[in-house]
Every structure is written in structure tokens, then in C-alpha cells.
Amino acid sequence: MIRSIVCGSLMLLALLSSGCATQGSYDYSALQASKPRSILVIPPMNNSVEINASNIYLSTLSRPLAEKGYYVFPVAVINQFLQENGLQSPADMHDVPLDKFAEHLNPDAILYIVIEDWGQKYEILSSTTVVKANMTLVDAKTGTTLWETRVSYAQGSGDNGGGLVGMLVQAVVDQVVGTMVDQTPTVARAANNIAINNPGQGLLNGPYRAQ
Template identity: 60%
Template sequence: MSVLTQFVFLVIILPVMLVITGCATSPTPYDYDALIAAKPRSIVVIPPKNNAIEVNAPYVYLSTISRPLGEKGYYVYPVAVIDIFMKENGLPTPEEMNLVSLDKIYQHIGADAVLYTEIIDWGQKYTILSSNTVVHVSMRLVDARTGVKLWSARASAVRSSDSGNSGLVGALVTAVASQIVNSISDQTPEVARMANNLAIYDSRSGLLNGPYAKPDEQQ
């Protein structure tokens, strides 16, 4: 292949390759068609399924989810009231609550949509030189009348207590201090709020504003 032929090949082929690469890395827009069509006004949050070893994780998480949903413009049924209601009706655990049929939820509670959540990972993770507070939750919003999925997301956040460039001794001291502090003050609620905000307010795939959003926040 001559030098001229090689040059012509590069001039023609490289732009095509760049276009193909650019298309492959472009994020797919989130499909909001079902959510827009359903126009839910109210949401009931079912206590999360729990895959973590921390038995209190579902109720700690529940304390963090109502505010961002309300700020997005939806009426959120009080999570504590819903939890008590289900327990009084023979459903003592979140796992059993998640098995209730949608028609029963709609009949007895009347919410337009149901938010199902599942805790994938949760709590303090200690290593020799650092500790992390981890929250990883999946969430799925469905139409209470039809069962159609309206929106879904992964809420994930990590807060690290690494010691930076303080050396081995400093790292050990920081790790021990962090473990003591975390045993006294649980960091998971704050990290859960961070995770929820990242998922719900995401500009590309977050939850669309509901009917009660403030006028300056309407989309």
C-alpha cells in the first residue's frame, strides 16, 4: 500500500471509527413513557427486603426515603403508619409485606403507586487501614392498579474514612478511631440520604416531578 493510499484510508476510515465509538458510549435516554401516562399523585413505600446482615437496616432506610419523594412533588403515605397497619393485619416482617398483592394495597390504602425497595448492601465495612459506610439499595415504582413498572433506580453511596497521606501509623490510628466513632454514631442514615438523592434527583434517570412539586421545580 502506497503512502498516498494509506493517507486516504486514514482520512476516510478514522472519522467513521470516531462516530461509531461516540455512538457506542452515548447513554440511552431513560424511558419515562409509563410514568408520564400513569401520572401518579401518591406513593406508598413498602418496607424494604433486606439482604444485609444488619437487622435494623429496613427501618433505618425507611426513615430516609419519604423526604426526597415528597420534595419531588408526591404525597407519600406515612411509612410508620403503613408499617403498623400491615403488622396489625398479620404481616410482621418486610419480606411478608412485599408479598401483598397490588390489588389489596390499592383497595385498602388507595395509593396510586407502590415503591418497592431492596437492600443489597448496608453498614460499616472495616479493613486494616480504613473503614467505609456503604448503602446500596434498588428501588422500583409500580402502578398500584396495573402493576406496570413506572420507574426504577439503584441508590448507592459510600463514605470512606481513609487517612490520606498520614502514613501507616496514622492510618491505623484513623481506622481505630473511625471504628469507635461509628460504633457510637451510626453513619448509615446520612449515607442512605446521599444515595437516595443521587438516584431520585439524577438529571438523566431520576424520578420525574409529581403534581405537588413547587412551581419553580416543575419540569
């Protein structure tokens, strides 16, 4: 039963992903002028109440950025390196001057993320897994904003067609499954996919993009 619920949730995720493109076109002039080849991802600042949100979200960022054609500094190694140099929280890491990153790591661009909301929200007859964050990519030498976007995604459960009794049963199942299977990494990956690949708003392809 758990497997079927998870599979159903993934199907819903795919359907929702197909209709979330943002209209309009981003001004890419700064990104095109900078032409970054490498991206240093700073561990996300976490403004949510979920204490593990930063580490979980950090683990979902390397793949979509690499698939867009950029070299991504190993996020776990960078996190450890920064902590070993006295920066114990993402807030401290976000305050590091750009010239320090240039001196020790020499990235072309730096990605800053601020998590605004994260986790599973339970109501009487439904549950929703939410990921909301802001991404800002800056030139590592000048601090110029190259690209920024808002990441927002919610995967919910609701009426399963079985009436009130069915909804109550489903609500109980959702809470049981939620304690066993953390859906936030899946939702975060979907959110990243939408934000990074959104036509006209997402990140432009990097130099290592597979043809």
C-alpha cells in the same frame, strides 16, 4: 475531635455526590402515562446482614419523595398498619396483591425496595459505610413498572496524609466513632438524593413539586 471527623465525612459526602450522575436517559413513557400523585412505600426487603437496615432506610425515604412533588403515605403508620394485619416481615408485605392495597389505601403508585448491602465495613487501615439497594415504582392498579433504579453509595475513610502511623490512628478513631455514631442514615440520604434526582435517570417531578 469526633465533631471534626463527622464534619469532614459530610464534606467528603457532598464532594462525591456531585460527580455520581449516571449517563443516558430513562424511558419515562409509563410514568408520564400513569401520572401518579401519591406513593405508598413498602418497608424494604433486607438482604444484608444488618438487622436494622430496613427500618433505618425506611425513615430516609419520605422526604426526598415529597420534595419531588408526591404525596407519601406516612411510612411508620403504614408499617404498623401492615403488621397489625398479620404481615410481620417486609417479605410478607411485598407479596400482598395490588388489589388489597387499592381496597384499603388506594395509592396511585407503590414503591418497592430491596436492600442488597448495608452498614459499616472495617478493614485494617480504613472503613467504609455502604448502602446498596434497588427501587421499583409500580402503578398500584396495573402493576406496570413506572420507574426503577439502583441505589449505590459508599462513604470511606483512608489515608489522612499522616503516613502509616496516621493511618493506624485514623483507623482506630474511625472504629470508635463508628460505634458511637451510625453513619448509615446519612449515607442512605445521600444515596437517595443521587438516585431520585439524577438527571435523565431519576424520578420525574410530581404534581406537588414546589416551584
